[in-house]
Amino acid sequence: GAVVSQHPSWVICKSGTSVKIECRSLDFQATTMFWYRQFPKQSLMLMATSNEGSKATYEQGVEKDKFLINHASLTLSTLTVTSAHPEDSSFYICSASPPQGREAYEQYFGPGTRLTVT
Amino acid sequence: GQQLNQSPQSMFIQEGEDVSMNCTSSSIFNTWLWYKQDPGEGPVLLIALYKAGELTSNGRLTAQFGITRKDSFLNISASIPSDVGIYFCAGQRTTDSWGKFQFGAGTQVVVTP
Numbered sequence: 481g482a483v484v485s486q487h488p489s490w491v492i493c494k495s496g497t498s499v500k501i502e503c504r505s506l507d508f509q510a511t512t513m514f515w516y517r518q519f520p521k522q523s524l525m526l527m528a529t530s531n532e533g534s535k536a537t538y539e540q541g542v543e544k545d546k547f548l549i550n551h552a553s554l555t556l557s558t559l560t561v562t563s564a565h566p567e568d569s570s571f572y573i574c575s576a577s578p579p580q581g582r583e584a585y586e587q588y589f590g591p592g593t594r595l596t597v598t
Numbered sequence: 599g600q601q602l603n604q605s606p607q608s609m610f611i612q613e614g615e616d617v618s619m620n621c622t623s624s625s626i627f628n629t630w631l632w633y634k635q636d637p638g639e640g641p642v643l644l645i646a647l648y649k650a651g652e653l654t655s656n657g658r659l660t661a662q663f664g665i666t667r668k669d670s671f672l673n674i675s676a677s678i679p680s681d682v683g684i685y686f687c688a689g690q691r692t693t694d695s696w697g698k699f700q701f702g703a704g705t706q707v708v709v710t711p
Contacts, residue, residue, distance in 0.1 A: 486640075512697050523686060523701045524641070573640050577697060585629055585648065587688070587699060589640035 482578050483507050486590035493564055493597055501559045501593045503530075503574030509554035510576035514587070515547075518571040530557040530574075564597045571595075604687055604702025612710055617674040619705040621687035629690040630670040631699065632661050634683045641686055645672070677709050 483506040493499050503513055511532045516524040528549055529537040536549035546568075548560040557576075561568055571594055575587040604621045611617055621630075629648055633641035645656050647663035647670060654661055661672045670689065674681055684706050688699040 481643075484640075514697060523703045526698065529695075529698070571638075582646075585690075586631060586643055586646050587697065588643060589633075592638070592640045594638065 482576070482583055482586075482588040484574065484576050484588050484590040486572075486574060486593050488593060489591060490594040491596070493595070495565055495597055496563055498560055498562045499564055499595060501561075501572055501574075501595070503557045503559070503576070503590055505555045505576045505578075508576075508578040510557075511554060511579065513551060513557040513574055513576040515549065515557070515559050516573045516575065518573060518592075524573065527559075532557075561595065564595070566597045569595055569597045602687060602689055602700050602702040604705055606705055607703065608706040608708070610708045610710065611677055613677060613679060615677055617677055617681070617707055618671065619685060619687075620669060620671045621689065621702045622669040623689065623691075623700070624668065625689075625691045625693070625700075626667045627670075627689040628667070628692050629699075630661070630663050631688040632659075632670070632672045633686045633688060635686060635704075636683050644685075674707070677707075679709050679711065681707055682709050683707060 485504045487502045513530040515527045518524050527542045530549045530551040532551045538544045551557040573592040575589045602621045632644045635641040645661040650667045652663040658675045684704045686704045687702040
């Protein structure tokens with residue numbers, strides 16, 4: 481199956497600093513990746529669509545200047561939370577799917593990154 | 599906001615019992631996915647459905663793509679303790695761009711010995 485990894489798995493940062501989270505597709509190339517955030521006991525909320533070689537598409541209500549997305553290669557997308565505040569503390573998860581075959585119609589998630597802003 | 603209505607919100611069952619949950623919507627879907635999420639981890643894909651009426655199994659799990667294309671069901675038979683977790687449905691509407699899915703609120707399953 482398709483494997484997606486994230487790094488780091490958890491991070492603690494001070495308010496006002498920036499944090500970068502990486503999402504990698506390990507055994508396939510992904511021209512599109514998705515970033516979600518999840519609050520405790522809630523469902524996944526799509527934040528943005530990461531497009532390789534072009535600008536990310538953000539969902540309504542998501543600040544693009546705060547959540548910077550860079551999809552510089554076919555296997556790597558990064559999410560940078562700039563000037564983080566405690567309310568940004570959440571579980572951030574990325575997803576992607578292989579370009580071909582039946583799996584192209586499915587989404588495979590990374591293990592998630594727990595961000596805590598103090 | 600969420601476009602899918604997932605129910606029940608939670609289930610407390612005894613080991614060996616069957617579990618059923620469903621997702622409904624007013625929209626028409628062309629793909630349904632069912633995931634399981636353990637605490638602190640990303641969702642893991644359990645079953646994918648692509649055609650109305652499709653019935654697919656994965657071990658003790660069985661899921662169906664509703665005939666109306668507006669709903670989907672997941673059944674877990676003979677539950678065991680490791681079935682504990684949150685189950686999410688995800689559907690791609692005919693109007694969604696590729697890869698974009700709507701998610702249900704999740705069904706928390708608790709299995710007692």
